Amino acid sequence: MADDKRGRDKQAQDAERRQQEREVATELERGDEREPPFVAEELADFEAELEELTFPATGTELVTAIGDREIESVEGSYSIEELVPETDEETFDSPAAVGVQVQRPTVAAAMKRVVEASTTLRNTDFSWSQRRAYEKTFQELKAIDADDDDEGIQAISDWIVERIGDNERLPTSRAVRREAAKFCRANGYQVRNDEWLGI
Incomplete structure (x- = not known):
């Protein structure tokens, strides 16, 4: 890779993406959630719906596709549009990344x-x-x-x-x-x- 601004920017973006992936994996492995957990069946159904979408997906795409979908937590019900930023600037690389987002x-x-x-x-x-x-x-x-x-x-x-x-x-x-x-x-x-x- 060339040592110019574009090459350095790409390296920085790749490093940031790898860091995001590591943090998503870590969050998924954690068992010490500070907020009430979602009902396991609810989360499984939600993840199954996400598998039908194409990733990476922007926040806008997710809200458009499943924004009115509600998932139950121990504390109450939340719609996806309440939890995912409706913007093209926010990108989710995988269903797991969306799962981490909605679990808190x-x-x-x-x-x-x-x-x-x-x-x-x-x-x-x-x-x-x-x-x-x-x-x-x-x-x-x-x-x-x-x-x-x-x-x-x-x-x-x-x-x-x-x-x-x-x-x-x-x-x-x-x-x-x-x-x-x-x-x-x-x-x-x-x-x-x-x-x-x-x-």
Whole structure:
């Protein structure tokens, strides 16, 4: 491969794709889900429907094809259009990637809002690593206030969307973590310095 800008860009994209695949595989193997699991039969039926689609598929294609499809979790029912960003910028390489997305409905819904808001920005690359950092922040908020109504996730996703609208750029993952830590401390949740939110 030539050592020019195009070659370096391709190498970076390939590395990012391989990282995404590794993280999807890791998520599928994890048994310590922080959100209520979906009913096994529901998830199996859903995955069977996904097999009929052509991958890679964009969020827009998925929402168009199966957006009104609802899946049951222990907490309630969610439609795919509530969990998958309706944008051509979001691409899912496999049914497994979609499965990972929908298994954490609260985090998925928050990320959907953020991803869709980010599409209004010009010349902004919402990298995989930054998305993962946002998701990890939402997951930590879910773990901290698991008994509440996910107020922390809602507050931080609102904050990110407001920053995108006001500043016309994505807040850094560090700024998101800092805001999440402020929310936690203001609401009586302890955040240690050695934790993800401990900034």
